[in-house]
Amino acid sequence: EIINQIADFGNPILVLSGGEPLYRPDIFDLAHHATQRGLRVALATNGTLVTKDVAKRIVDAGVKRVSISLDGADSMTHDTFRGIPGAFDAAVYGLRNLQDLGMSVQINMTIARHNAKQLPAVLELARSLGADALHTFLLVPVGCGVDIAAEQMVSPEEYEQMLNWFYDQSKLGDIELK
Secondary structure (H helix, E strand, C coil), X not given: CHHHHHHXXXXXXXXXCCCCHHHCCCHHHHHHHHHHCCCEEEEEECCCCCCHHXXXXXXXXXXXXXXXXXXXXXXXXXXXXXXXXXHXXXXXXXXXXXXXXXXXXXXXXXXXXXXXXXXXXXXXXXXXHCCCEEEEEECCCCCHHHHHHHHHCCCHHHHHHHHHHHHHHHCCCCCEEC
């Protein structure tokens, strides 16, 4: 019903996210319904559940772009932060499964102390993986962020330096940066 209300109201991009939206057994039905109602549908996932079959179901449901969260430029950084060995490799495997079917993919990265210095390497990783976009987010101390804010918040001065660098990189135009 909420999808119908959104479609009746306007034509925004509908991002299906979570937690992990692929845990929802009806996620493909929801995406398909939203697509049928004329909405542009995106999916935000950690990528670890995107097998070849799941990638095909995402494409068949009409999703236009999938974002995959990476918490660093390498498996050690990502897996340590997530607390799940193999999560980085599984996310990259999921990204490639989507790309193999022509899906537009982007990498999402929340910048925090554990990965702030890796921003240039994450951008290079996004380029080397052929991602269409890299979207960065600043850690906001709400929800889960409250528990890690004190140890993970980057100083305002560091954020400003990173944002200036990121802006300069966006001028190159070879990948969408937000």
